[in-house]
Amino acid sequence: MPPPPITEEPEEEEWLVTYADAITLLMAFFVMLVSFSKIDLPMFEAVMAGIKNEIGMGAEKSVSTSQELKTEIEAAAFEMSMEQVVEVQKDERGITIEMASTSFFKPGTAEIIEAAFPLLKSWSGLLIDEKFKYFYIEVEGHTDDDPISTPKFPSNWELSADRAAAVVRFMNSESVHPFQLKAIGLADSHPKVPNRDQFGAAIPVNQAKNRRVVIRLVQMGKFDKDDFQDVLLEERLAAEERKRREEDEAKRQAIQDKVDAATGTGPQDGGQGGAAPQGKPETAPSEPAPTEESAPAGTAPAETAPAETAPTPAPAPAQ
Numbered sequence: 001m002p003p004p005p006i007t008e009e010p011e012e013e014e015w016l017v018t019y020a021d022a023i024t025l026l027m028a029f030f031v032m033l034v035s036f037s038k039i040d041l042p043m044f045e046a047v048m049a050g051i052k053n054e055i056g057m058g059a060e061k062s063v064s065t066s067q068e069l070k071t072e073i074e075a076a077a078f079e080m081s082m083e084q085v086v087e088v089q090k091d092e093r094g095i096t097i098e099m100a101s102t103s104f105f106k107p108g109t110a111e112i113i114e115a116a117f118p119l120l121k122s123w124s125g126l127l128i129d130e131k132f133k134y135f136y137i138e139v140e141g142h143t144d145d146d147p148i149s150t151p152k153f154p155s156n157w158e159l160s161a162d163r164a165a166a167v168v169r170f171m172n173s174e175s176v177h178p179f180q181l182k183a184i185g186l187a188d189s190h191p192k193v194p195n196r197d198q199f200g201a202a203i204p205v206n207q208a209k210n211r212r213v214v215i216r217l218v219q220m221g222k223f224d225k226d227d228f229q230d231v232l233l234e235e236r237l238a239a240e241e242r243k244r245r246e247e248d249e250a251k252r253q254a255i256q257d258k259v260d261a262a263t264g265t266g267p268q269d270g271g272q273g274g275a276a277p278q279g280k281p282e283t284a285p286s287e288p289a290p291t292e293e294s295a296p297a298g299t300a301p302a303e304t305a306p307a308e309t310a311p312t313p314a315p316a317p318a319q
Contacts (some may be wrong), residue, residue, distance in 0.1 A: 066219055069132050070095050076122040086119075094135070094218040097123075101143075101163065101211040108148065110162035112170065120167065124174035127217075134225050137171065138182045138216040139164040144207035145188040145195040161185025163213055179231050 070088055073095070077086040085103035089096050104116040112120070126132055141160030153159040164183040172178060188195065193206040220228060 065131065066090065066095055066217075069126065069135070069217065072126050072132075073097060073123060076126070077119060080119045080122070082116075082119055094216060097215040097217070099213045099215070100208070101213060102208065104213060105163055105166075108150070108153075108159075110153075110159065110166045112166055117170070120170055121174055123215075124171045124176050127171070127180070128175050128177075133177075133180075134220045134228065135180065136182065136216075136218040136220060136224075137168075137176065137180045138184060138218065139167045140184045140186055140190075140214040140216065142186050142190060142192075142210055142212045142214065143188050144210045145191070146202070146207065156187035157185055159185075160187045167213060167215070177228075177232070179228050 067090070070090055074083070074088050077083045077088070082103065085100040087098040089098075099116075104112060106113060127135060127137060141162070141164035143156040143160050145156075148156055148159055153162070161183065162185070164185055168181045168183040172181060188210065191206075191210045192212065193209050194203065195207050195210060196202055
């Protein structure tokens, strides 16, 4: 008797449904974690640089973008011989540039002194470079606790805000994009060191340290960088559209000038239309002359009518 045929049991794939559900839920969970998280770019760059140094060949050291920018900023201050009044540091947010107010502003005003312009211009040139342009630039104005009361600056809030705004305006005039800039006035609310001692007496040295302007350079995240690129793209497209319209208008005007020159109605005839406008000024004076003569002629018959009736009765008595 032959053995029974071997039948293959159908493969059950019901487990795939459960597996797919679990994978989908895990993916959604990690997407939520990433969306809620805040990436610390300076820390991320430092960690990546350390990893590259450890796993690299060792001959080439990795330098982060923020570290390279910090080095360039310090070099610019050194070249301008202002390293004594500028302090550049890195913290958890990014790069901080601290400038003494006495070396950058006239006392009691928000007017930048002439000696500070070359350094601010050099920094602005760095921040519009393709390598370093994806940084937010937050300018903070700080004062001491001595009150000020002038028509322009009723308090230290206005003075600190105007000093920060003066730096922002200058950087913007040097082609730094407004998307990156922010001016903040903090008055004496964030002192670097105590303004007064335990007895309430002012400490002039500390007050001088608290009178400062701080520039914070914060590297943009991915979404901020995308928004900035969108703004730059829109501005470039708008500029190209304006240029195209100007070129079209120039071409149209050139064609119109050629047509006017060919027909004798161009602007070379004073915009009057060639020979026809020249004839009009000649006939125009001749037409008003008859009208002026016709008016007295209309009144002359009224005056001569009595003169003609007066001689008629004169011959009658002669007869």
